[in-house]
Amino acid sequence: MSVLDAGTPEQASADALWWRSAVIYQVYVRSFADSDGDGTGDLRGVRQHLQYLKDLGVDAIWFNPWYPSPLADGGYDVSDYRDIHPAFGTLDEAELLISEALALGIRTIIDIVPNHVSDQHPWFQQALAAGPGSPERERFWFHPGLGENGDEMPNHWVSNFAGDTWTRTTDPDGTAGEWYLHLFTPEQPDLNWNHPDVVAEHEDILRFWFDRGVAGVRIDSAGLLIKDPTLAEVPENPGPGEHPTEDRDEVHDVYRAWRRIADSYEGTRVLVGEVWVPDAKRFADYLRPDEMHTAFNFDFMSRPWGAEEFRASIDLMLAAHAPVGAPSTWVLSNHDVTRPVTRYGREDSSFAFVKKRFGTPTDLDLGTRRARAAALLTAALPGSLYIYQGDELGLPEVELPTTLLQDPMHYRSGGVDPGRDGCRVPLPWRGTAAPFGFSPAQASSAPWLPQPDDWSALTVEAQEADPASMLRLYREALRIRRREEELGDGxxxxxxxxxxxxxxxxxxxxxxxxxxxxxxxxxxxxxxxxxxxxxxxxxxxxxxxxxxxxxxxxxxxx
CATH class of the missing domain: 2.60.40.1180 (Golgi alpha-mannosidase II)
Structure with missing residues (x-):
């Protein structure tokens, strides 16, 4: 086991329940800080700002996928789970970051994407080369098409990104071949979790990163791993566990095995699920003592502004967590969601992917006032708190020109949905003009997404000097939260x-x-x-x- 496991033995054993009250800051590496001027954020940029995160008052950092990837879906199309994307840095630098953060009292949580891999992953490339009926294809969901010539998709499962869920392959002789399943983009083929290679590979990936000192993993699309092998269509009103691709009972066996691995390490290594399950009882099943430690509570984030809605959500989630003894998590946004100052300034202040549209009017003054109130409300609730980078600065959602959008959700919606790039615009650190300190002064490239010209008042530098700023509010809130024994878990x-x-x-x-x-x-x-x-x-x-x-x-x- 690596010496980076969890700091010193004293650190490893101290505060085994840290995760129950933790303030966790989400770092979207590509947009956090660019140290070398190529327009893309990197791990060295994060290391240069660790003191900022310490001063903010966070207990852990959650990194979106930092692995090698063609970036067809912002890094959630992984081609190698045991390395770092060269635009972000190196594996050695990741280990340095983990240890330097821990020296400041900040743990590291990384993103694991078990439902699918990149179409450039060696396994999928081997499967394409091996052809129908091969063992290599059994790790995925390859299937002959329906109809006389196999021209029809095997079924009509719905994609999370709109569009079709099956893509047809081309055989080496140029003829149309089998179809393969992808609940997201065609560049993200779904893995077959009935295959022992898939199970063993991900258990080894967990050990690889736990050995390098990470304190936990966030599990992407955690409820989607298991599929109905009969490829049955989605029932009109599926009952508990009856959906062919979502929240199937067998998925819990995966996380029980992962929990055994996590518990075999010194210090608490947490499993955090991205679980979109509307049924409160089914949601809580993922948090039984031998499964995940916590799961993202998206219910509060999706509610419209109002006391009745907020009260109902708080009661619902606390009641759902109580039977399994798990703490709730509270989150106002993330890398997929319209930012709070924009969302709360709209006539419909709830969040749903299907409601994201270009040109929706927003009152930013109203939204900012409400986002400040929501920040204190959620920070006072029982459990752990997640902060998406830039929310502590009160950054608004940016409506970018369609020619600059990179998110596949935009393209697969036929151009109707603006996608998620608007909340991924690089952070403003200092100065009065772009790139606002995101990149060095003599950068060779502009930031990968453009920052608005009027962000000078929203920089870290400007807000540190303003006692009434959003940043100062967040810092003081987290300082009080850490000081007050009654806050956090309870x-x-x-x-x-x-x-x-x-x-x-x-x-x-x-x-x-x-x-x-x-x-x-x-x-x-x-x-x-x-x-x-x-x-x-x-x-x-x-x-x-x-x-x-x-x-x-x-x-x-x-």
Whole structure:
């Protein structure tokens, strides 16, 4: 086992439950910081800003896939799971980053993509060369087509990226061959998890990265691995475990095996699932004590702005997690989702991929005020907190020219959906003009996606100098969260006057001395009795809490 496993033995054994209250910062490497001026963020750029993350107050960094990839889907089309994309750096540099971050008290979580690989992965290239009926093809979902000449797809499963889920191959003699399954793009062929090679390969990948000191893995599309081998069509109303490609019961065997591997290492190595399962009971099944540690809670993020919706989501998720003893996670956005300051400024402030459209009007002042309130609300909830890079700066979603879009969701939607590139624009660090410190002054290339010209007020440099900035709000919130023993993992108690669910004010206590109040009504409201104000997302108005605002209060134990 590597000396980088988890720092010193003392560090490895300390705080085994760190993950239950952790603040985890998502780094989209390509857009974080470019150290060599080629327009692409890299690991050296992250290493140069580790102190920024330390000052922000995070406990761990989650990296989107940093592996070699043709980048047909932003790196989620992996061609080699045991190396680093050359545009991002080297494996040695990744190990340096893991150890340097740990020296600052910051753990590293990496992304694992088990549902599919790149079509450039050696396995898939071998499968194409080997031909129908070969052992190499059994690692994937190759299948003859339907119809007289095999011209029809094997079934009509729906793609997560719109468009078809099957692509037909061409045999060496130029004739049309078998079809292969891809729930995402054709460049991402799905693996067959019934095959022992697939199981063994991913278990070895886990060990490879745990040996290099990572503290956990985020599991992409965790509920999609197992498919119905009969290729049955999707039922009109599938019952629990009946969908042919989603949330099948057998998937839990995979994660029980992974948990055994994680638990075999010194120190807590966490499994974090990206689990899009609407049924709360089915969702909680992934978090049983012998499976994943946590899973992303997307329910809160998808709700429209409003006290009733937020209260319902909080109650739903806390109730779902309680039977398995797992902490909930709270997240306002990620690399796939419209940024909060834009989303909360829209007439429809919920999130759904099918609702993303060009030219949707947004009130950024309203959205920013609400995003500040939501930041304090979620940071006060029980469990762990995820922050997507740039949300701490209040960055808006960027509507890019269609000629610059790279996200396959845009192209596979027929150009209707703007895709996800708008939340992936490189971060602004300093200065008054692009690239705003993302790249060095004498960079040879512009950033891979262009930054808006008016981002000078949103740079880290500008916000550090502004006590009222979003960045300063986040830093103070995380400082208080770390200091207050009642925050993080634990219980929540709603105030009696908000318990009927009909109030437009959300108020709850964490322990005996901390009270969080969020005003989602149309007018300013009086604060409950308190000793002092720890932090507020907006200045008070004559002692009243303004609309779309959150306050953290110190109270006297009753």
């Amino acid at each position: 219980t929540l108690t709603w105030l009696d006057d908000a318990a009927d669910g009909g109030s437009d004010v959300l108020a709850f206590t964490r322990g005996e001395r901390f009270l969080c109040v969020t005003n989602l009504s149309a007018t300013a409201v009086e604060l409950p009795e308190h000793d002092s104000i720890l932090l507020a997302s907006t200045p008070l108005d004559g002692g009243l809490l303004p609309t779309d605002s959150t306050a953290w209060l110190r109270i006297t134990p009753s």
